[in-house]
Amino acid sequence: MNREEALEALRKSFEAGLFLNHRRLVCLALNEPYEYLADILKCYDELNPKDKTLLLVSESRREGFLSSIERSGRYMVSPLEFRDIDEALGGTYDVLLLDLAERFSANDLGKLVEVVRGGGLVLLTTPPLKEFYSFITGFHERLVRTPYTINDLRRNFEKRFLRKLTSHKAIWVLDEDKGLMGSEYIPARVDRSAVRYVRCDIPDAIVGMAATQDQVDVLVSFSNLLKDSRSRRRVFLVMANRGRGKSAVLGLMLASLTVRREFRRFDRIYVTAPTINNVLTLFEFLRKGLEALGQRFREVEDESLSLTVRGLTIQYIKPFELMTKSVDVVFVDEAAGIPLEVLYAIVDKAKFSVFASTIHGYEGAGRGFYLRFRSRLRGDPSIRLVEMNMKKPIRYSDGDPVESWLYDVLMLNAEPASLPFKPEELPGIGLKYEKLDTERLFQDDKLLSDFIGIYVTAHYRNEPDDLLILGDSPGHYARALTTEDGLILVALHIADEGSLPDEEIKLIAEGYAPPGNLIPSVAVKYYTPFSEFAKLRGFRIVRIATHPSLFRRGLGSKALRMLEEEASELGLDWVGAGFGASYEVLSFWVKNGYIPVHLSPVRNPSSGEYSTVVLKPLTEKASKFIKEMNWEFRLRLVNSLQDPYYHMPARVCRLLLTPYPSDYKLKPRLTESQLVRLKGYAERGLLYESCRDAFSELVKAHFLSSGQGRLGLDKTSEELLAAKCLQGKPWMTVGNELGMTSMEVKQACRGLAYKLLKYYVNVEQ
Known part of the structure; x- marks a missing residue:
């Protein structure tokens, strides 16, 4: 041609x-x-x-x-x-x-x-x-x-x-x-259906701005939920592929609230998303909606993204900042990129909340978010839940061939395989650990979709570059726990790390950020005296996820054990992972014997989580390094919880303070005066505030002890000690976090003071 x-x-x-x-x-x-x-x-x-x-x-x-x-x-x-x-x-x-x-x-x-x-x-x-x-x-x-x-x-x-x-x-x-x-695309049929506009409680000026039937239907359903004022909490959930106009319709929904009488009593509505860029379209259509309604508004110059209309302020706020706010109405866009713990807190706090997220598209994790979040909402009888799915594209017509190509080449519509058995039949199913050949994986669309689809339903925020890295980057591998006939039940993306030469270790210590080698780099940067750790070799688990129908059946733990066996056979020194420190994910790793050794100094700006690194030694060499790094990490953490990590949930603090499994009992360094005040507090005489300095030293000794040397306390007691004595949270805040009254927290704290004194200082009542 x-x-x-x-x-x-x-x-x-x-x-x-x-x-x-x-x-x-x-x-x-x-x-x-x-x-x-x-x-x-x-x-x-x-x-x-x-x-x-x-x-x-x-x-x-x-x-x-x-x-x-x-x-x-x-x-x-x-x-x-x-x-x-x-x-x-x-x-x-x-x-x-x-x-x-x-x-x-x-x-x-x-x-x-x-x-x-x-x-x-x-x-x-x-x-x-x-x-x-x-x-x-x-x-x-x-x-x-x-x-x-x-x-x-x-x-x-x-x-x-x-x-x-x-x-x-x-x-x-x-x-x-x-x-x-190439060849031309001739569709079987052409959709020329017009949008049918429906009268509802939302003003016609707003409904008339809808560009697709899906947007009209969302507005009508939203209107019906608004009329239900009997429910204590109302939640509106919108899911869509990318490019369906969900952010635009959220802006129109928000504009419609400003003329409703029941919402005039609120002085502030919060809008949140992983980043401020995620809500630019929402605010654009909020402004357009207000203009269509003839509402005068003004932009608030000293806020990052905020406007005021009729005394009501509509303001963007970072997700984790909502945890400390009193909220009535919240709009959440790209909710899949926000930790579930934050989303649950929003639902619990707000009288009216709207959540929207992308199921498929480059943002990624929407499907997994939808499955878990919806299940939680449906299980709460105090919540009136309305769910909507938006399918029709807004920028182009259905059947667009470029969208079809994009979703195929980037695996944006990947789904896990359907199970040919019921979850309860799992104990009778034969399982095997498989080292997937990456070249074969990328040649087999069905196998690749099954593998990537499991991540989309997990806790990960997926990006197309993850697929590229798995396919191209040397030292990155795919592993899976499968049935005997090859059906993927657990997907693992791993990377080999370590074996760094002296010159690269020196550069990292001076501030160089190398590609890959995440865990060795953390060791060199934060534990410079133990930089020799970077010369050891290990597997970093980039991602591990279980089929969504088989959660909490031990498959992830089984896959980990098999990976550890492979690593040992290869002569590797350690297996580790880095991830956002949510309670659910951290619990999985600690339960499987992985030791926390690092916590990022600042939050991830999108998720609001701190990144943590966990390690499991496979050799004596690695054990010595990991034991020392864990000690240094706990020493830093117990002295940092009151400042940089003040807002971290107490149950996450407790897990992060998990010690290396060796027997060690630390005697607290207390003056005679401190001991007297502590004893006076434990015997119900003095107030907590009179001995806080001494009590915090006692609690630090507890969390720095390990194995048989650490006093056996239940989870709630350790969470209370972390929240009150190390983070310095008010009694009421600790109580709310632990599901206790302030008085119950005070009584428990006094009792724990006596137990700790008796164990660590040999003080009898």
Whole structure:
């Protein structure tokens, strides 16, 4: 096919896309794409003769691309550097030009392709196909850690990417040698149904702004929930794939509340999401809704994102900051990116709460969030719950071939396999531990979907780059616990780490952040006297997740034991993991014998969680290092809980203070005066406040002791000691956290003082 024939084929495809309100994708696999790019843009401009918006994402070749665009028609260009990609989210463009030859990132692809409207073009630039498995970008370089080299990249993701480029309809590849490849997409039917607007308690001005039937239906259901004022707590749950207009409809819902009498008594409504960027669209449609209602509002300049209307302030707040607020009405967008503990707290506090999240899309974890969160809500009889699913795309029509390709190539619609047996039949099912060949995994779409689908239903916030890392990065492997016939029940993504040379250890100690080697880097950075640990070898468990139908049946623990056996057979020194320190996840690791050795100094800005590292030694060498690091970690933590970790839940504190399993009893360093005051408090004479200094030293001695040397206390007692004596929380706050009254906390604390004195100081009453 010559140049003229190729352009004519593309012209017909673009014309069909404009008619169907579908997008088209062209991959320019050319060393010099500028002339062909200009011809393609001219062709599209002739078919779509209006001012068009074009998002250009490139850096080193930007000037060349701009030159091609300038001579090609009516295009208003928005150039972006790769680091600023998130600024495009929420916007809508006619054309995307993304230079994958400069940075080949699956995350970039997942985020940017979906900002193109129906009838638009997605233009990707890559090297020629013959160079596809050898080209190097800066992103590739970050996939390689010591002791591997760039030549060890496996390119499984690129192989699958290319296979999908050439197998989907309306996805065109223009190659340096092979010319134009692809075929047109002819849908079986065309959806031309109009939106049916329905009268409800929400003002017509708001309902009339809905762009799809799904948005109308959400507004009507929301209106019905508003009318139910008898329920003590009302929860509205909206789930959707990306690009369905859920954030926009949340903004319209919020605008409608400002004219309802029952909501005028509130002075503040909070809006939260993992990041402030997640709520920009919500606030945009909140403003549009208020304008449609004729409501005057003002932006609050000293807030990050806040406006006031009729005395009501609507304000964005970080998720974990809500834990300390008194709230009545809360809107939560991208809820899957927020720890479940925070979401449960919002439900418990708020009279009216709205939660929305993405089931499928580059954000990832929506499906797992939905299963667990919905189950909790349905099980609470005091909650009136309304659930809605939004399926119709808002930027383009149903059946868009580019969306189909994107979801396929990035596994955005991955689901775990259906079980051919009932969960209660599991004890009779034969299981095996399987080392999945990564190349085979990326060639088998069903197997890959089963593997990735388990993560989507787990506690992880998934990103497309996770798939790329598993496929390409040397030292990353897939493991699974399967049935005898290969059905995946537990999925594990692991990475080998360690064996660092002296020069790299020195660089890390001086501040260098290497690619990979997360756990050895933590050891060098925070436990410099034990830097030799970085020379040992181990497996870091990047992800482990169990099939959603088989939670809490011991499968995850069984898979861990089998992985540990493999690591021991390979002569590795340790197995470890790093993750957000939620109670549920931390409990799993501690239960399986993993020792906490690190907690990040600051929270993750999105989840509000602190990142923690846990380790399990497999050799005597590793045991010595991990014992020392755990001691140093507990020493730091008991002296830091009152300041940087004040808001951490007490039950998480208790788990983090899990000691290395050795027998050690620490005698507290107390003066004679401190002992007298402590004894006076324990005997019900003095107040707690009169001996807090001494009591905290006693509690520190308890948590720094281990094995047979630590006094055996129940969980609640240790949580009370951590919350009151180490974090310094008020009596009422401790009581609320532990489900006790302030008086019960005070009485328990006094009793514990006596027990600790008797055990650690040999003081009798």
